[in-house]
Amino acid sequence: MAKKLFTKFGLPLVGLACALLLWSMGVTALEKSTPIATAFAPLPTALAFREMLGGSDIWLHVVLSLQRVAVGLGLAIIIGVPLGVLVAMSKSFSGAAMPLFQLLRMISPLSWMPIAVMVLGVGDAPVYFLLTFAAVWPILLNTAAGVARLDPNWLLLARSLSATRSEIVFKVILPGITADILTGVRLAIGIIWIVLVPAEMLGVSAGLGYFxxxxxxxxxxxxxxxxxxxIGILGFILDYLARAAHARWLHVKN
Structure with a gap:
């Protein structure tokens, strides 16, 4: 019991303590050459963190950032899941589209920033575009992989029972690949959270990047x-919620 508690809580605390020690040592090493480095030390940061959480402004920035993440992730799911199913079910579409998808996937979302601002203007629209572009690929690829792993007998049975194409998709395929979609969503959250801060430097007047x-x-x-x-704490919480949803689905499914 004690070993389990140490593994669950003790080891993470040890890791955090080591990180704080390295942080302090790094600041100390920079103090002589860069006196301003003292402002980045753990203690001043902790005091600023407490004061910041007590203010009302930061929560406005957090809420707006989370809202943008939700919109971008929602659009990525709406686009990525149908495309992933189509890629897995249609060899001709897969042959035509997958090389293009793989090419686009390898382009950094941030490289689209000037074009996004030029086409969509400043404000939320280019941010939504960049976040959606960043998040759609892991969802698409995991959806396609999930469909490819489905037992072909399920689809054969559904067709033998005269199921329509929409019934096969909504009652056989999507329930069977939900775990894969959730895996894609978790990966997408990690990517979208990294892209969020620089994306919010595109002329918006609030958000964590603006802050x-x-x-x-x-x-x-x-x-x-x-x-x-x-930002790190919020990202950790989002990833934890995504992992919990994935684990809960697997538990319910089993």
Whole structure:
């Protein structure tokens, strides 16, 4: 019992303690050559973090960022799942589209930033585009892989029972690949959260990316570091929720 508790809680705490120690050592090493580095030390960051959480502004930025993540992820699911099913079920479509998808997948979403602003203007629209573009590929590929792994006898049985194409998709394929879709969603969340901060530097007036730029311009470096820590914590929570949803689905399915 004690060993399990140490593995579950003790080891992560040890890892965090080591990270804090390395953080402090890094700041100490930079202090002589870069005096401003002291503002990035753990203690000033912790004080700024506490003060930041007590303010109302940061929560507005967090809510708007999470809203953008939800919209981008939702659009990626709406686009990626049908395309993934189509890729797996149609050899001709797969042969024509997959090389293009693989090419687009290898383009950094951030490289589209100038074009997104030029076409969509400033504001939320280019941010939604960049987040959707970043998130759609893991969802598409995991959906296609899930359909390819389905037992062909399920589809054969459905056809033998005169099931329509839509019934096969909605009652056989989608329930059978939900775990794969959730895996794609989890990967997409990790990618979308990384793209979010630079995407929110595209002329929006609120959001975590905007807040990072604002703290830099105000020379509030401890607050900047606190915002970086907050972004990491929020990302960890999102990934945890995605893992929990995946594990819960597998438990229900079994």
């Amino acid at each position: 990072i730029l604002d703290t830099r311009d105000r020379l509030a470096y401890s607050e900047l570091m606190a915002a970086i820590v907050l």
